[in-house]
Amino acid sequence: MYQAGILSSNSEAPDMHGAASHSGSRAGFKDSLGCATAALARDEVICLPHMVFRRKSAHGRHKSHVDTAAQDRGLLVGLSLTDGHQRAGGLPGRTKTHLFDCGDIYIRDFDSAYSADMDGTFDFFLIELSPDFLRNTETLVERPAKDLDRVQAQEDQVLRHLASAMLPALAKPDAADALFVEQLSIAIGAHLLHRHRAMGDVSDANHRLSVCAIRQAQELLLTVGEDSATIASIAETLSMSRNAFYRAFRTSLGVTPYQWLLAQRIEQARRLLSGTNLSLAEIALTCGFSDQSHFTRVFGKVEGISPGHWRQRAR
Numbered sequence: 001m002y003q004a005g006i007l008s009s010n011s012e013a014p015d016m017h018g019a020a021s022h023s024g025s026r027a028g029f030k031d032s033l034g035c036a037t038a039a040l041a042r043d044e045v046i047c048l049p050h051m052v053f054r055r056k057s058a059h060g061r062h063k064s065h066v067d068t069a070a071q072d073r074g075l076l077v078g079l080s081l082t083d084g085h086q087r088a089g090g091l092p093g094r095t096k097t098h099l100f101d102c103g104d105i106y107i108r109d110f111d112s113a114y115s116a117d118m119d120g121t122f123d124f125f126l127i128e129l130s131p132d133f134l135r136n137t138e139t140l141v142e143r144p145a146k147d148l149d150r151v152q153a154q155e156d157q158v159l160r161h162l163a164s165a166m167l168p169a170l171a172k173p174d175a176a177d178a179l180f181v182e183q184l185s186i187a188i189g190a191h192l193l194h195r196h197r198a199m200g201d202v203s204d205a206n207h208r209l210s211v212c213a214i215r216q217a218q219e220l221l222l223t224v225g226e227d228s229a230t231i232a233s234i235a236e237t238l239s240m241s242r243n244a245f246y247r248a249f250r251t252s253l254g255v256t257p258y259q260w261l262l263a264q265r266i267e268q269a270r271r272l273l274s275g276t277n278l279s280l281a282e283i284a285l286t287c288g289f290s291d292q293s294h295f296t297r298v299f300g301k302v303e304g305i306s307p308g309h310w311r312q313r314a315r
Helices: 133-134 157-171 180-195 213-224 228-237 242-253 255-276 282-285 290-304 307-314
Strands: 042-048 053-059 064-068 073-082 086-093 096-100 102-107 114-122 122-129
Touching: 042 157, 042 180, 053 157, 053 180, 053 255, 086 122, 086 228, 096 102, 122 133, 122 157, 122 180, 133 307, 157 180, 213 242, 213 255, 228 242, 242 255, 255 282, 255 290, 282 307, 290 307
Parallel strands: none
Antiparallel strands: 042 053, 053 122, 064 114, 073 102, 073 122, 086 096, 086 114
């Protein structure tokens, strides 16, 4: 689907049409997003087919002006990683002022000229979506979106968390796992299409599973465990696609299939810890964990203490 072509941070980064975005420190030089490179403390990039991820930041208060000409380049999504960024911008002659705090985003077109005056903090995670991105949305969501809403200073904490997972790869792209970057880019793309689908697109966000279907899915999850093949087979049993089942399950129960199954495994582990003398290794395998180490790690994350200490407290 996507193949990670990872470029080093602070290097020349070609845009999705092959033009180079120089990130040199030459005074007065501006990059393809209109940022003065000499003023940037951080300028990192990872390029993938149809998507480019960037992080741009400056130390302290950052006052600057950006101008970009209209380009056949798709959409730009910007996510503020700090509080207190002010931006007065928009189409020439139609500017508005917006205050961005951590987790606030904007989505704008590249195909219109853009001008903005910025003040305050500046630390942004940026996503360039090529024109082909929306043409190929069937690879990411069950019902393809035709477009994304253009928003300004709209909160999106889910995207902030996804961005946080990408930041280490941006900081050290040479050491990044290409498969991880690829899978994270798919998750980011799918989230944008789900969360910011333009009005008028048909959405299945309200689709729910019947009580019978929920019970059947839960029984199958408990029987065979949760992984990609299992989700696909359960969806097939319910005469649904994998993506449609996944979203309907989450809408119906408020958690993903994996999150639900994990909760059941932890509950079973609690019962065995408090009511039996089984070893931790035996409990791990009985509850569906791959080994004792996996069990201890997951249990500790959920409960805040190790299984051994939990057992001592429960008795």
